[in-house]
Amino acid sequence: MTEKTPTEILEEEHRVIEKVVGAMAVIAETLDQGGHVEVDTLRDVAAFMRTYADQCHHGKEETHLFPALEQKGVPSRGCPVGALLQEHKAGRALVAAFTEAVNQFAGGDDSKRDAVISSLRGLVALYPGHIWKEDYLLFPMANKVLSRDDQTDLCERFQAVELSVGHDVHHRFEQMAERLASVLGSRS
Numbered sequence: 001m002t003e004k005t006p007t008e009i010l011e012e013e014h015r016v017i018e019k020v021v022g023a024m025a026v027i028a029e030t031l032d033q034g035g036h037v038e039v040d041t042l043r044d045v046a047a048f049m050r051t052y053a054d055q056c057h058h059g060k061e062e063t064h065l066f067p068a069l070e071q072k073g074v075p076s077r078g079c080p081v082g083a084l085l086q087e088h089k090a091g092r093a094l095v096a097a098f099t100e101a102v103n104q105f106a107g108g109d110d111s112k113r114d115a116v117i118s119s120l121r122g123l124v125a126l127y128p129g130h131i132w133k134e135d136y137l138l139f140p141m142a143n144k145v146l147s148r149d150d151q152t153d154l155c156e157r158f159q160a161v162e163l164s165v166g167h168d169v170h171h172r173f174e175q176m177a178e179r180l181a182s183v184l185g186s187r188s
């Protein structure tokens with residue numbers, strides 16, 4: 001097994017995602033007060049949420065962790081896996097709405113400012129609770145039901161997800177999260 005367990009890898013990614021969620025809260029507040037936020041910053045946030053949070057992180061959870069749990073008898077519907085999948089779906093819809101609003105806002109349509117703010121606030125409202133459920137409910141349970149071999153296998157599958165996204169891409173988004181958090185003085 002690599003040094004980290006699958007749930008440790010996912011928890012570390014949660015800490016990165018929280019940095020961007022903190023930045024999103026600051027951006028929404030700034031825009032709501034009529035302030036200026038660089039379009040490139042909005043586009044960075046959208047790209048991070050699509051690629052790092054959804055494609056890479058949710059990809060590891062949905063394509064590999066959840067099915068591994070189901071194989072151990074954890075129900076695929078209801079609590080907790082079904083509920084978490086619904087939240088991924090809701091997050092994806094909000095990111096799509098945010099991306100579209102950003103494109104229109106960047107094109108000079110200031111009437112889209114509210115749509116940018118509301119999609120950001122939707123994401124800020126969704127993510128902390130979602131991450132909490134995974135860190136404190138799902139992952140401790142996963143650590144109980146998955147054998148050492150299951151965990152080794154999952155780590156290898158996670159590596160494959162990162163390679164498919166691009167290992168450098170994954171790392172670049174982690175640096176971007178750090179930058180967004182420091183520039184915007186967000187909470188994490």
Ligand SMILES: [Fe+2]
Nearest residue numbers: 058061084134
């Ligand atoms: Fe998740």
Ligand SMILES: [Fe+2]
Nearest residue numbers: 010057061134
């Ligand atoms: Fe997660």
